[in-house]
Amino acid sequence: MTAATVTGSPTAADAAASAPGRRRRRLRPARAFLHAFLIATCVVWIAPVLYALYTSLRPYADTAKDGYVSVGGHYNLGNYTNAWNEADLPLYFKNSAIITIPALLITLWLASMVAFVVARHSFKFNLLMLMIFTAGNLLPQQAIITPLYKLYITIPLPSWLSDSGHLDDSFFGLILIHVAFQTGFCVFVLSNFMRTVPNEITEAARVDGASEWRQYRQVVLPLCRPALAALATLEFTWIYNDFFWATVLMQTGSNRPITAALNNLTGQFFTDNNLIAAASMIVAIPTLVVFFALQKQFVSGLTLGANKG
Amino acid sequence: MTFQLGSSGTFLPVERVYLTMAGVIYEDASCVYPGAERPAVDKLNLDIQDGEFLVLVGPSGCGKSTSLRMLAGLEEVTSGEIRIGERDVTNLPPKDRDIAMVFQNYALYPHMTVADNMGFALKIAGTPKAEIRAKVEEAAKLLELTEYLGRKPKALSGGQRQRVAMGRAIVREPKVFLMDEPLSNLDAKLRVQTRTQIASLQRRLGITTVYVTHDQVEAMTMGDRVAVLKDGLLQQCDTPRAMYEKPANVFVAGFIGSPAMNLIEAPIADGGVDFDGAIVPIDRETLARAEGSTVTVGVRPESFDLQTDGSQGGIKVQVNVVEELGADAFAYGTAKANGKDVDVIVRVDARNTPAKGEDLYVVPKAGETHVFASGSGARIS
Numbered sequence: 201m202t203a204a205t206v207t208g209s210p211t212a213a214d215a216a217a218s219a220p221g222r223r224r225r226r227l228r229p230a231r232a233f234l235h236a237f238l239i240a241t242c243v244v245w246i247a248p249v250l251y252a253l254y255t256s257l258r259p260y261a262d263t264a265k266d267g268y269v270s271v272g273g274h275y276n277l278g279n280y281t282n283a284w285n286e287a288d289l290p291l292y293f294k295n296s297a298i299i300t301i302p303a304l305l306i307t308l309w310l311a312s313m314v315a316f317v318v319a320r321h322s323f324k325f326n327l328l329m330l331m332i333f334t335a336g337n338l339l340p341q342q343a344i345i346t347p348l349y350k351l352y353i354t355i356p357l358p359s360w361l362s363d364s365g366h367l368d369d370s371f372f373g374l375i376l377i378h379v380a381f382q383t384g385f386c387v388f389v390l391s392n393f394m395r396t397v398p399n400e401i402t403e404a405a406r407v408d409g410a411s412e413w414r415q416y417r418q419v420v421l422p423l424c425r426p427a428l429a430a431l432a433t434l435e436f437t438w439i440y441n442d443f444f445w446a447t448v449l450m451q452t453g454s455n456r457p458i459t460a461a462l463n464n465l466t467g468q469f470f471t472d473n474n475l476i477a478a479a480s481m482i483v484a485i486p487t488l489v490v491f492f493a494l495q496k497q498f499v500s501g502l503t504l505g506a507n508k509g
Numbered sequence: 510m511t512f513q514l515g516s517s518g519t520f521l522p523v524e525r526v527y528l529t530m531a532g533v534i535y536e537d538a539s540c541v542y543p544g545a546e547r548p549a550v551d552k553l554n555l556d557i558q559d560g561e562f563l564v565l566v567g568p569s570g571c572g573k574s575t576s577l578r579m580l581a582g583l584e585e586v587t588s589g590e591i592r593i594g595e596r597d598v599t600n601l602p603p604k605d606r607d608i609a610m611v612f613q614n615y616a617l618y619p620h621m622t623v624a625d626n627m628g629f630a631l632k633i634a635g636t637p638k639a640e641i642r643a644k645v646e647e648a649a650k651l652l653e654l655t656e657y658l659g660r661k662p663k664a665l666s667g668g669q670r671q672r673v674a675m676g677r678a679i680v681r682e683p684k685v686f687l688m689d690e691p692l693s694n695l696d697a698k699l700r701v702q703t704r705t706q707i708a709s710l711q712r713r714l715g716i717t718t719v720y721v722t723h724d725q726v727e728a729m730t731m732g733d734r735v736a737v738l739k740d741g742l743l744q745q746c747d748t749p750r751a752m753y754e755k756p757a758n759v760f761v762a763g764f765i766g767s768p769a770m771n772l773i774e775a776p777i778a779d780g781g782v783d784f785d786g787a788i789v790p791i792d793r794e795t796l797a798r799a800e801g802s803t804v805t806v807g808v809r810p811e812s813f814d815l816q817t818d819g820s821q822g823g824i825k826v827q828v829n830v831v832e833e834l835g836a837d838a839f840a841y842g843t844a845k846a847n848g849k850d851v852d853v854i855v856r857v858d859a860r861n862t863p864a865k866g867e868d869l870y871v872v873p874k875a876g877e878t879h880v881f882a883s884g885s886g887a888r889i890s
Contacts, residue, residue, distance in 0.1 A: 398614065398616065400612045400613070400614055400615075400616035401616045401617075401618065401619075403583050403610075403612070403616065404610065404612055404616035404617075404618075404677075405618075405629075406582075406583065406602075406603045406604065407581060407582075407583070407603045407604070407608065407609065407610045407630075408604070408629050408630035408633060408677075408681075409603075409604035409630055409633045409634060410604075410629075410633055414633065419618060422620040423619065423620060
């Protein structure tokens with residue numbers, strides 16, 4: 201797109217490209233530069249991942265002998281089985297699930313309700329509320345960890361909710377912190393999306409006798425599926441990948457999520473980088489699964505057909 | 510609803526079964542938007558009869574949609590009252606008004622099938638599923654939508670979507686139908702077709718209908734009565750024929766009728782008004798009611814008699830453009846009045862059209878001249 205804008209009328213360029221038998225488009229410097237830039241960015245982005253993948257397939261003995269930047273030796277999945285068994289990954293996957301899934305669902309549920317009210321009604325405090333939500337999102341988490349931690353260790357929880365008896369060192373506490381920090385962003389995105397749903401649709405629902413709740417639940421929410429899917433993917437990645445809150449607010453090692461558990465593979469004097477690379481690869485899989493599962497929900501124009509079209 | 514099988518294949522006759530029908534009364538109903546200087550609708554008074562088809566018409570921004578939305582409960586009534594039947598609905602929410610609305614852009618629920626769209630209101634009302642299905646199927650049959658019941662709106666054409674929106678209203682069996690420019694998104698041919706279908710459907714169902722349009726042809730062809738609004742004020746409410754023959758003021762005169770009525774301001778002369786030397790006779794009582802030295806004379810394009818030459822005292826019109834419509838032809842030209850050039854439209858014989866640049870000599874037919882006061886624009890003839 202940038203190239204087309206730089207090199208002239210995009211329609212003319214498209215027409216030239218689509219017409220068979222016509223002279224191929226001349227390679228313009230701007231276009232060449234753009235592609236070089238894109239390829240470079242792509243390589244920079246993917247190189248560490250590929251390097252980690254390559255390393256994870258080699259036993260430690262080979263890399264210790266030839267160095268990490270080398271070819272040859274053995275290639276197998278030994279590191280993967282080791283990581284799975286030694287690092288107790290199933291347990292930590294379970295911990296991650298206990299934290300991520302409720303946090304994700306509660307965040308989206310709360311955010312969509314707030315967004316519905318903000319987008320569909322004009323109260324005086326709407327703008328202020330959005331501003332507070334967005335501003336809260338901009339606060340660096342590291343800056344407020346000390347007061348938060350102090351709060352967490354003083355707030356008592358019943359024992360069925362927390363083994364420690366406090367908000368600190370409990371799954372509930374971690375879920376709460378994720379919900380608190382992610383809701384603002386989700387409200388921002390969802391309220392903007394809901395504004396694009398034609399007002400006539402909710403008016404029709406009102407005339408049909410739908411209550412506010414029903415308008416939210418049965419009319420607006422189903423139309424927000426593309427936005428919810430996009431947010432779910434993003435939020436899943438963010439919450440699942442969290443390392444900071446998990447290490448600070450969860451002291452019991454066996455209750456930490458999988459990102460923190462990777463740390464357990466690091467020895468005090470010796471670190472098997474091949475093993476960690478393999479574990480990292482395993483840890484990355486759920487994010488990919490979520491992305492591919494929700495990808496087909498990213499269809500634009502779900503409201504197509506509501507209006508004249 | 511009961512159906513009798515018709516042979517025509519189009520809409521089947523439906524027995525009139527809505528026993529609890531009702532008229533609509535607007536009493537000094539006003540709507541002022543917050544921050545607006547003048548009301549969007551200013552003291553509207555309308556008495557819509559039981560089973561009547563009333564069309565609200567006017568240019569954009571005249572308050573016609575707002576009036577309808579006030580009746581629907583989507584817009585607050587700032588002062589005054591609206592009654593449906595005997596019931597004061599001024600402050601009731603939309604769902605308690607027993608109305609159904611067809612929106613300009615149809616406002617179908619995109620994630621629901623046609624059947625679910627049509628049955629949504631009944632579902633909310635807690636109607637048993639079997640009954641909903643029966644009602645939806647009946648309405649679908651009436652609107653020829655049966656084969657599309659399982660489809661989503663995006664898989665329908667514009668005309669079909671429009672019919673689903675109609676169906677959604679019919680299924681409810683409301684006291685009043687509200688329609689907000691429901692045909693404006695259809696192409697010209699389909700619009701004319703659907704126009705007739707809606708009008709005949711309304712007559713068969715016998716449900717009081719308030720219909721908003723900016724298209725005066727729609728208003729004239731569909732309405733039992735037509736109400737013309739301008740700047741939030743009701744200008745006139747009458748049958749299409751009466752409105753055409755006796756417009757209450759200059760605005761209605763210019764708005765109703767296509768092509769528009771010629772409205773020319775001309776000085777009063779002895780026994781009539783003076784068109785640059787040609788005297789158009791107007792009776793004395795009418796001229797006595799004039800407010801100044803001029804009046805606005807209105808003549809419809811078909812109300813002119815053509816003369817062969819300038820010797821008979823006709824108004825000279827120089828033809829600029831001729832529009833041929835097949836059955837009719839209209840000559841658009843320039844005449845002189847009050848020392849200025851004015852545009853004049855004259856209906857001419859379609860088989861004998863004047864050439865561009867040619868001069869026509871015309872006189873208004875006796876008794877078909879409308880006279881309005883120059884200042885207020887009110888009718889004085």
